[in-house]
Amino acid sequence: MSEAAEGGVRLPESLRGVEPVQSVRTPIRLEYDYRPSASAESYLRAYGEKRIIGHRSPVDGAVFIPPRGVDPRHGVAISEEVDLPDTGHVGNFCVTHLPIPGRKGLEVPYVSAWIHLDGAAVGFLGLVSGCPSDEVRIGMRVRAVWKPDDELGTTAENIRHWEPTGEPDVPLERAGNQSFHAGRGDEAGA
Amino acid sequence: MGEVPLRADLVLEYPFTRTTGPIIGAFLTGLREGVLTGVRRPDGTVMVPPAEYDPVTSEPLTEIVEVGQAGEVVSWTWVDPPRLQSPWDKPHGLALILLDGADTPMLHAVLVDSPDDLVTGMRVSAVWREEREGHIADLYGFAPEEVA
Numbered sequence: 001m002s003e004a005a006e007g008g009v010r011l012p013e014s015l016r017g018v019e020p021v022q023s024v025r026t027p028i029r030l031e032y033d034y035r036p037s038a039s040a041e042s043y044l045r046a047y048g049e050k051r052i053i054g055h056r057s058p059v060d061g062a063v064f065i066p067p068r069g070v071d072p073r074h075g076v077a078i079s080e081e082v083d084l085p086d087t088g089h090v091g092n093f094c095v096t097h098l099p100i101p102g103r104k105g106l107e108v109p110y111v112s113a114w115i116h117l118d119g120a121a122v123g124f125l126g127l128v129s130g131c132p133s134d135e136v137r138i139g140m141r142v143r144a145v146w147k148p149d150d151e152l153g154t155t156a157e158n159i160r161h162w163e164p165t166g167e168p169d170v171p172l173e174r175a176g177n178q179s180f181h182a183g184r185g186d187e188a189g190a
Numbered sequence: 191m192g193e194v195p196l197r198a199d200l201v202l203e204y205p206f207t208r209t210t211g212p213i214i215g216a217f218l219t220g221l222r223e224g225v226l227t228g229v230r231r232p233d234g235t236v237m238v239p240p241a242e243y244d245p246v247t248s249e250p251l252t253e254i255v256e257v258g259q260a261g262e263v264v265s266w267t268w269v270d271p272p273r274l275q276s277p278w279d280k281p282h283g284l285a286l287i288l289l290d291g292a293d294t295p296m297l298h299a300v301l302v303d304s305p306d307d308l309v310t311g312m313r314v315s316a317v318w319r320e321e322r323e324g325h326i327a328d329l330y331g332f333a334p335e336e337v338a
Binding site: 019022026 | 209218255
């Protein structure tokens with residue numbers, strides 16, 4: 001082999017003929033101390049009582065979950081908490097076949113989904129289980145599967161996953177974020 | 191509310207592996223082989239560690255050259271205590287070290303017990319780990335050169 005080795009790069013004598021390094025591990029890890037905001041704190045404490053709370057916008061009544069204390073569309077503060085049911089539908093979903101390195105207790109394939117609770121304007125993320133992954137579909141009705149009462153904490157992990165209720169699906173045209181737009185009554189009619 | 195505010199210890203973690211390309215790869219190959227390398231610029235100077243493109247003209251750089259295993263401390267600071275994920279588990283210097291044959295200094299640790307043992311202009315030489323895999327940590331650090 002001539003001086004010009006791979007990629008037209010010239011190497012010194014000491015590096016010729018040795019196996020070249022082609023990749024390098026650069027893991028990153030950030031440990032941090034999480035302190036919830038006032039609205040997140042209420043949300044987490046409600047989980048401890050198996051309640052799910054959202055924030056209702058004073059502008060048009062849209063309910064946001066998780067509650068952030070603000071309607072991001074209008075930039076107005078929200079203080080009205082509302083209880084949401086632990087039932088809704090799958091707005092969209094993803095089937096994952098590769099495990100997350102270092103994450104225990106999550107067997108592949110698993111289904112992560114946008115869960116649109118009944119009465120909420122937006123979805124939030126959850127795991128769907130209780131049926132084969134290839135049966136999960138947009139519009140499928142689901143309910144929360146809670147941890148046993150003696151394992152509850154102030155955490156969203158109190159909901160183990162979401163399982164099918166067996167009710168008829170939400171029609172495709174009203175599933176997911178479309179349900180929000182449809183529900184505003186300004187076009188498709190509520 | 192009278193309740194103790196909530197808090198939680200959270201971790202964000204990604205196990206990245208990056209491809210290196212031939213220039214950074216050559217530098218890392220050198221570390222695995224116990225050799226320090228730089229790259230020659232069109233003006234003849236040598237940049238350590240090597241970069242893929244010239245910082246002034248943006249031309250691709252292609253000539254990897256071996257530099258010395260010893261050099262001079264150009265600037266330094268003292269680290270005490272080391273961070274949790276630092277490659278070093280005790281207080282140490284972090285220094286810009288101008289290796290023999292290089293025209294730019296590189297950052298690495300100087301392994302001394304006290305900041306009183308560090309002086310700008312002092313000579314230091316490379317200390318290698320026994321097990322090397324092609325990573326900057328293959329180079330454990332630099333130690334003051336023995337005065338003959």
